[in-house]
Amino acid sequence: MSTRYDSIRVLSRALDQAGDVLARVRPDQLDAPTPCKDWTVGQLLDHLVADPGNFVLMLRGEQPDWSSPAEEVRSGWAQRFRASADDLIHVWHQLGDRDVPISPDFMTAEFAAHTWDVARAIGIGTDELDPEVAERGMSFISVNLTPDNRGPAFGPEQEPAPDAGPYERLAAFTGRAT
Numbered sequence: 001m002s003t004r005y006d007s008i009r010v011l012s013r014a015l016d017q018a019g020d021v022l023a024r025v026r027p028d029q030l031d032a033p034t035p036c037k038d039w040t041v042g043q044l045l046d047h048l049v050a051d052p053g054n055f056v057l058m059l060r061g062e063q064p065d066w067s068s069p070a071e072e073v074r075s076g077w078a079q080r081f082r083a084s085a086d087d088l089i090h091v092w093h094q095l096g097d098r099d100v101p102i103s104p105d106f107m108t109a110e111f112a113a114h115t116w117d118v119a120r121a122i123g124i125g126t127d128e129l130d131p132e133v134a135e136r137g138m139s140f141i142s143v144n145l146t147p148d149n150r151g152p153a154f155g156p157e158q159e160p161a162p163d164a165g166p167y168e169r170l171a172a173f174t175g176r177a178t
Helices: 004-023 041-059 077-095 104-122 131-144 166-173
Strands: none
Touching (some): 004 077, 004 104, 004 131, 041 077, 104 131, 104 166, 131 166
16 A cells, blocks of 8 residues: 555655756757657756746645746756755655645656656656656556546547557656657
């Protein structure tokens, strides 16, 4: 049986992994396309840097404006991400067992999918990514992302290759071509 602690442990690994991938992005890659529809590497970095802070707002009962463009970050993105990721994990630990409006597994799915997007865009293989992060994200999202609530952020589910690994299965489920 999985506990919230288990979920936060995997979320922490997802955040560390995302920070590691962001640290490998070079400035000359910012305009490169990503598997995340209509976003360049730079736009995806901006989104990822903003995500932990937006999740902290949600954990505090506030509603972030997901529709507003994220602040453009053209240097220090990995450091900024890591600082806000640390804040996010700290808030989770402060909450203890209190009820919150969002699951850490939802966050793990978000970071797993976008880490794969960036990794794929800059040429990092999934063999360098933590499979448990993708598996935890996929377990959550496969139950909670339905055809009715996909919205504009997710394309239609794609068929993964028969030999697809956990990141490719997650990417295909969230509408990305693998």
